[in-house]
Amino acid sequence: MTGKEKKALALALVTPLLLIVPNILLNITDGYYMTAGEKILNIAGPLAVYYFITMGWKKTGGAVLCLIPVMVLAAFQIVLLDLYGESIIAVDMFLNVVTTDADEAGTLLANLLGAIGVVVALYLPPIVFGIVALVKGWKLPSAASRSTKSVIACILLTIVAEGIKHRWLENIFPVNVTRNMITAVERTVQSKNYLKTSAGFSHNAELTTKEATDSLPTTLVLVIGETGRSCRWQLGGYERETNPRLSRRAGVTYFGKAITESNTTHKSVPMLMSAVVPETFDSVMYYRSVIEAFNNAGYHTAYFSNQPPNGSYNQRFGEEADVTVFMQDVEGSTGLDRDLLGQVKNYLDTTKMAQRRLIVLHTYGNHFRYNERYPADEARFKPDSPMDAVKSNREALWNAYDNATLQVDLLLDSLATLTTTQGGKSAIVYAADHGEDMYDDERERFLHASPVPTYYQLHVPMVVWMSEGMEETYPEMVSALKENAEKRVSPSESLYPTLLQLGGLSTRYLNREQAVTDPSFQSPRPIYLTDRNVTVALEDSGVKKADLDSLRARKIID
Ligand SMILES: [Zn+2]
Incomplete structure (x- = not known):
């Protein structure tokens, strides 16, 4: 050789x-x-x-x-x-x-x-x-x-x-x-062809007689959260004060047993925004979002996104609104979610004549890197650096994560104030798309969207807030919220019908049993949408015993 x-x-x-x-x-x-x-x-x-x-x-x-x-x-x-x-x-x-x-x-x-x-x-x-x-x-x-x-x-x-x-x-x-x-x-x-495939879809939504004859103007806000962990919310029992404002505000209902049915943004958000559920997710390209339903019923609609447009269904759904703004296109935008407040205020000021308005916000919430979600001088929990993804930085990562949650608290509370000052009746519906791992246990896992979810990616915060005017108009919803607050909820299934009910909309896509504002609400069985778009029982998703035990310890599943 x-x-x-x-x-x-x-x-x-x-x-x-x-x-x-x-x-x-x-x-x-x-x-x-x-x-x-x-x-x-x-x-x-x-x-x-x-x-x-x-x-x-x-x-x-x-x-x-x-x-x-x-x-x-x-x-x-x-x-x-x-x-x-x-x-x-x-x-x-x-x-x-x-x-x-x-x-x-x-x-x-x-x-x-x-x-x-x-x-x-x-x-x-x-x-x-x-x-x-x-x-x-x-x-x-x-x-x-x-x-x-x-x-x-x-x-x-x-x-x-x-x-x-x-x-x-x-x-x-x-x-x-x-x-x-x-x-x-x-x-x-498929998502590129969305406009074609969804062209034949309509909710054919109408106002209920009660809403149609109600003289109070309506302002609704749907806030899509990002990477939220219920176990890090003060309202969810966390010992740190991460929700000082919402904790003091009247009209807030917190759902402490909310679990997501997907741990990825591009699947979870379309479910939060439409009638699509895991079983129908493979047909998402034939649906239009909840915004289309509100358009049908004569609402004026706006979509403001702090996440960049990326060609996904999130973007297509947002573009169904009368006004669509991506914050990256706004001059002087800082990248912080609080910039959305300026857009909302401006929108509310310029659409005062509208009797009914829906605003949908897609936030950056608690997305990594956490310390980029709040102004440095507002860091309450310290040290909040370094932010590199290594286990030894866990304390800083956790602190920065909690500081970001304080901003979510600020955003939701400010929205409540903003809509209240409009007069009439208003409501906010919020849920995070999924949670996150943050070196929580010996598995040393970090971030989300892993092929197999963990407890920390599944258990998400969910909030419904109603103004006094809204509570007086719909007292039956107030009692339903109170009754359902302790039940297991899946925002993937519940956000859409809840928003329809608060808006006084009727459509054949409204599933009352999943609306947390409805007395007939039933906890959905714990399911999960797999990577290959197959719906499985949560325990068959590959999720580990330790994660199921964490859910059981919080009485989220049996
Ligand atoms: Zn996400």
């Missing part, structure tokens, strides 16, 4: 071993739902394919460079395993990359430098040597290449036959991840 042949052989032998690293890690982290056969296949199958490519191709450099897409997926997979501790790259992960703005993605990546360093150390060398091999013309010895190729082809055929027989192929990395990537592309195309 010549020197070049030896180098080519070394490169051809080592590269597949590096590529199999995520498979080994997944066998360990996700092994609990894999059979022994699946685990063996998850290693042997891809390894055989990789060797078939590197050993079967005389020009090793070309073969190795051909595997770059697999290296990219493997790198992404290893970084996510470091972040979440389990699970293949989900459909939602790919969608999050598309729907998250570059700044935010950058922030996140900056906090994953350790994992990224490992990935670079693993996959940069084969790429560099692959290029060198190509340039210098390293080639495998012909005999080695030919004989290995036929041996591996035999192994491969056996594996594929076994895999098909047992339906294992779709559980092999990167087959599973590639399938998720294709689904993500399909869903992105």
